Amino acid sequence: MYTIGMGVSSCACTSSKPVSIESSWPASDKNGTAIVVRSACAGCGVVFDPTGHELDADHRARLAAREQIGRFGTWSNLGLPSVTRLGDRVGARSLVVEPPNHLRFFPYDFEALAPADLRGAVRSRLGLSRSLWPRAIITPAWDRPVIVHHGLVEKFTTKLDNMHLHLVALTQRTIEQPVEAWTNDYDGAPNLHLMARYRLPHSVVTHLVCADTRTALCMTQYILTDDVEDDKRNGVFQYASWAAPR
Ligand SMILES: [Zn+2]
Numbered sequence: 001m002y003t004i005g006m007g008v009s010s011c012a013c014t015s016s017k018p019v020s021i022e023s024s025w026p027a028s029d030k031n032g033t034a035i036v037v038r039s040a041c042a043g044c045g046v047v048f049d050p051t052g053h054e055l056d057a058d059h060r061a062r063l064a065a066r067e068q069i070g071r072f073g074t075w076s077n078l079g080l081p082s083v084t085r086l087g088d089r090v091g092a093r094s095l096v097v098e099p100p101n102h103l104r105f106f107p108y109d110f111e112a113l114a115p116a117d118l119r120g121a122v123r124s125r126l127g128l129s130r131s132l133w134p135r136a137i138i139t140p141a142w143d144r145p146v147i148v149h150h151g152l153v154e155k156f157t158t159k160l161d162n163m164h165l166h167l168v169a170l171t172q173r174t175i176e177q178p179v180e181a182w183t184n185d186y187d188g189a190p191n192l193h194l195m196a197r198y199r200l201p202h203s204v205v206t207h208l209v210c211a212d213t214r215t216a217l218c219m220t221q222y223i224l225t226d227d228v229e230d231d232k233r234n235g236v237f238q239y240a241s242w243a244a245p246r
Pocket of ligand 1: 011043044045046
């Protein structure tokens with residue numbers, strides 16, 4: 001653990017305290033200089049160690065977000081950037097992943113399948129075997145694995161729409177590598193919302209996986225429509241892969 005002490009340890013902020021970073025954090029300053037930050041102000045971005053730098057807007061946002069993890073609120077009142085800025089202005093570009101075609105499920109494919117074949121196609125895209133065993137998938141966003149199970153196969157084959165089927169094969173990846181996670185109530189039940197961003201040919205979409213926090217069962221997954229992407233970012237801000245490290 002690094003302790004603050006050397007160099008400048010104050011800035012113009014009166015309310016913020018310096019934030020130290022346990023594992024040195026590769027960042028960049030306002031002049032575009034690469035620096036390895038060990039201590040900085042989460043309020044204004046003044047870097048205390050190494051001295052003589054101010055974080056650029058991207059890294060300021062990442063450090064400020066780190067300080068909000070575990071708090072309750074909405075993305076806007078926690079001061080987070082809109083989801084559309086993640087991987088664009090805030091965070092590494094690699095936050096937004098372009099899925100290969102074989103992981104996308106197209107209407108002309110799923111609409112043409114007979115019910116039994118559709119069920120098999122959805123099952124294998126969820127990574128489930130013919131046996132009825134569920135799968136427990138570890139997520140960095142939570143202290144328990146999320147359980148993917150055959151009830152989801154029934155659910156999505158009944159839905160038969162693009163929002164539920166197009167990225168069904170990315171369910172495991174969104175659980176394993178979410179961009180963000182929030183816990184919130186949905187119809188009186190506490191839910192974990194795991195979100196990832198995927199680049200499709202004509203748009204970048206947010207994929208949402210929901211799990212019931214009492215049972216850890218995955219309840220659903222689907223692509224959010226543009227107008228509600230940020231609305232889902234409320235509750236307890238549980239995790240952000242793009243935030244500065246502890
Ligand atoms: Zn400051």
